[in-house]
Amino acid sequence: MEYDRRVADENILLNRARGLERDALAEIHDRYYQSVYRYLSFRVVETQTAEDLASEVFTRFLSAIRDRSAPPNTIRGWLFGTAQNVLKEHYRKQRQMTWTELDETVLVTDRDSENHLDARIDRESLREALAELTPEQQHVLALRFGYGMPIKEVAETVNKSEGSVKMLQVRAISALTRRLSGQEVGR
Amino acid sequence: MNEVKEQTLIEALDLLEQGLSIDEIISRFPGDATGLRPLLMTASALSNLATQPSVAAEKRSKAAFLEAAEFMATSPVAKTRRWLPRVLAPMLAVLAVIFLSCIALVNASRTAVPGDVLYKTKRAYEEFRLALTSDPVQASVLREEFRDRRLAEVMTLLDSGREESVSFIGVIEAINPDDRWLVEGIPVMVDSETIIEGDPAPSDVVQVDGMTSSGVVEADVILVLISRLESPVFQETPTPPLEVKPVETPVPEPTNTITVLVEPTPTSAGEIPTGEERAPQSAATAEPPTPANQLPTTQPEPQPTSPPALSTTTPPGNDGDDDGDDGDDSDENGNDGGDAGENDGDDDNGDDVGDVDESAGDD
Numbered sequence: 001m002e003y004d005r006r007v008a009d010e011n012i013l014l015n016r017a018r019g020l021e022r023d024a025l026a027e028i029h030d031r032y033y034q035s036v037y038r039y040l041s042f043r044v045v046e047t048q049t050a051e052d053l054a055s056e057v058f059t060r061f062l063s064a065i066r067d068r069s070a071p072p073n074t075i076r077g078w079l080f081g082t083a084q085n086v087l088k089e090h091y092r093k094q095r096q097m098t099w100t101e102l103d104e105t106v107l108v109t110d111r112d113s114e115n116h117l118d119a120r121i122d123r124e125s126l127r128e129a130l131a132e133l134t135p136e137q138q139h140v141l142a143l144r145f146g147y148g149m150p151i152k153e154v155a156e157t158v159n160k161s162e163g164s165v166k167m168l169q170v171r172a173i174s175a176l177t178r179r180l181s182g183q184e185v186g187r
Numbered sequence: 188m189n190e191v192k193e194q195t196l197i198e199a200l201d202l203l204e205q206g207l208s209i210d211e212i213i214s215r216f217p218g219d220a221t222g223l224r225p226l227l228m229t230a231s232a233l234s235n236l237a238t239q240p241s242v243a244a245e246k247r248s249k250a251a252f253l254e255a256a257e258f259m260a261t262s263p264v265a266k267t268r269r270w271l272p273r274v275l276a277p278m279l280a281v282l283a284v285i286f287l288s289c290i291a292l293v294n295a296s297r298t299a300v301p302g303d304v305l306y307k308t309k310r311a312y313e314e315f316r317l318a319l320t321s322d323p324v325q326a327s328v329l330r331e332e333f334r335d336r337r338l339a340e341v342m343t344l345l346d347s348g349r350e351e352s353v354s355f356i357g358v359i360e361a362i363n364p365d366d367r368w369l370v371e372g373i374p375v376m377v378d379s380e381t382i383i384e385g386d387p388a389p390s391d392v393v394q395v396d397g398m399t400s401s402g403v404v405e406a407d408v409i410l411v412l413i414s415r416l417e418s419p420v421f422q423e424t425p426t427p428p429l430e431v432k433p434v435e436t437p438v439p440e441p442t443n444t445i446t447v448l449v450e451p452t453p454t455s456a457g458e459i460p461t462g463e464e465r466a467p468q469s470a471a472t473a474e475p476p477t478p479a480n481q482l483p484t485t486q487p488e489p490q491p492t493s494p495p496a497l498s499t500t501t502p503p504g505n506d507g508d509d510d511g512d513d514g515d516d517s518d519e520n521g522n523d524g525g526d527a528g529e530n531d532g533d534d535d536n537g538d539d540v541g542d543v544d545e546s547a548g549d550d
Contacts, residue, residue: 020260022253029249034240042237051244058252066259067273126232145233170196177229 007074014075018065029058032079035147039083042146043138044090045127053090057083077157080147084139091131129179137172144169191222199223203230300340302351341373344399353404354396356412359389367403370395374403385411 016024036057041050060082061075130138136158143149143157151169155162195216202212209227213220293312296305313333320326337355344351357371368375375395377383387393392413397406 020256022256025253025256026249029252033245033248037240037244038237041240042233047238047241047244050238051240051248054240054244055248055251058248059255062252062255062259123236126229126236141233142237145230146237148234166197166200167193169200170193173196173200173226173229173233176233177225180229181225 010075017075020065025062028061028075032076033058035076035149036079036083038148039080039142039146040087042142043087043127043130045124049090053083053086056086060086074156076153080139080143080157084135088135125180126176129176132179133172133175137168137175140165140168141172191219191226195219195223196226199227200230203227203234300343300349300351301353302344302349338371338373341399341404345373345402345404348402350398350400352396352398354394356392356394359387359391359393362387362389368406375409376403376405377409378405381406382408384408385414387411388414390415 013024013027017028033054037050037054040053040057041047044050044053057079061079064078064082130141133141140154140158143154144151149157151162151165155165158165160168199212199216202215203209209224209231212227213223216223292305292308296303296309296312299305299309313329313336317326317329317333320329334356337353338357341353341355344353355371355373357373359368359370360372361369363369366377368377370393373395375397381397385391385393387409391411392415394408394410394412395404395406396408396410397404399405
């Protein structure tokens with residue numbers, strides 16, 4: 001029921017946005033900017049890059065409205081789909097750059113502290129391991145842990161059942177842990 | 188790690204999402220503690236991987252977003268310019284492909300002969316060209332060109348030894364005793380099964396329907412379209428004059444009008460004779476001894492029921508009998524009675540030949 005109400009509300013907002021109503025567009029930005037940014041920052045290292053990519057996603061949203069090409073259903077689904085594409089393009093450009101900046105990461109060595117468990121896995125190692133997952137796994141993990149999206153909404157966004165999304169998430173985390181464990185053994 | 192069942196990890200992740208610490212979660216799954224811990228650490232690290240945007244960054248993004256929307260709303264020209272190509276470009280591309288395909292098809296069909304896959308395309312294109320031509324002189328030139336093509340096609344088939352059904356129109360150049368005719372340079376074999384309509388003679392224009400075989404056209408039907416000898420009006424024209432060959436047709440039915448014409452006036456006031464009483468009177472006044480509703484022996488001048496082609500193709504001075512006969516024959520030939528009716532000038536001769544050509548081609 002709550003979901004239906006939210007979808008109806010989003011449809012109204014979308015129709016107003018198609019008419020380029022300033023208030024509707026402002027509301028869309030307020031509602032989704034942080035989520036989009038968090039999703040992107042989950043995948044890229046630099047803050048500035050995440051900001052630029054987030055702005056790019058919203059610019060494309062306007063272009064889609066102008067060209068009458070999107071979004072067909074939900075604003076949220078469209079935004080995260082576009083964020084995914086923007087990321088792919090970013091990665092493609094990045095491959096042409098040097099890898100020197102990746103070496104700037106400093107490993108966290110405080111292994112014995114149980115209170116800083118997450119700090120034992122440095123961000124860069126985690127991102128490198130993430131990059132080796134399938135695009136779908138990366139997308140789902142970014143939605144779950146970047147945006148903090150509930151399983152049910154992730155399932156709607158990627159058009160899968162909740163069970164499938166849970167299984168996909170579990171396997172992705174297992175794969176990530178195996179890779180990270182391999183790195184830690186090497187240290 | 189590998190020993191942890193997927194279902195256990197799903198439940199553990201749900202608990203992590205609910206805010207429980209890793210130690211609390213592991214205490215609920217004591218048997219999987221070793222394998223579960225690194226997995227939950229990875230999940231925990233993932234939760235802290237994303238960062239929150241700064242307030243300034245969000246404000247900048249929103250301002251730029253709304254400014255772009257404002258610009259878009261106030262520039263309808265730009266909006267239209269973007270929208271039109273999206274719709275028009277695919278349509279134009281499809282039309283261009285269709286157009287180019289048609290041109291390629293027509294070009295490829297130029298050398299097609301009866302029996303070829305593209306022959307229908309060739310004929311359809313000819314019909315299309317004719318349909319687009321409103322000038323009658325130009326149309327007659329086209330029809331003559333197409334007639335020549337039919338002859339060339341037959342020659343090609345004969346040269347290649349192929350057996351195909353053909354139909355062409357040409358002038359009889361020779362009728363040899365061995366049943367080998369020469370029509371416009373094409374050898375035509377006539378046998379006992381050949382249906383001959385009319386009385387063909389050299390210089391007549393005929394339509395030949397038949398089958399190419401062993402260097403000759405075995406004629407199934409030979410139809411006299413234009414008989415040079417029977418059309419003195421057009422003998423001086425450069426092209427063979429059109430005359431439809433007479434064929435026996437039923438005598439037109441008498442009309443009521445005739446009955447009124449032969450009605451005698453009363454011989455005396457107040458006395459109206461019966462039909463039987465009128466007989467001796469008619470004899471005395473040289474009236475025909477026939478009942479009032481019987482057809483008179485002498486036909487009146489051309490009836491309104493006669494086709495218009497008859498009066499125009501008949502030489503001046505011809506009587507009504509010939510007119511009546513010619514009419515139905517023109518229809519049998521597939522000729523256009525209307526065209527014949529317009530045949531009041533020299534130029535129209537060429538047109539009529541062409542007309543016959545096209546109608547024959549349709550067969």
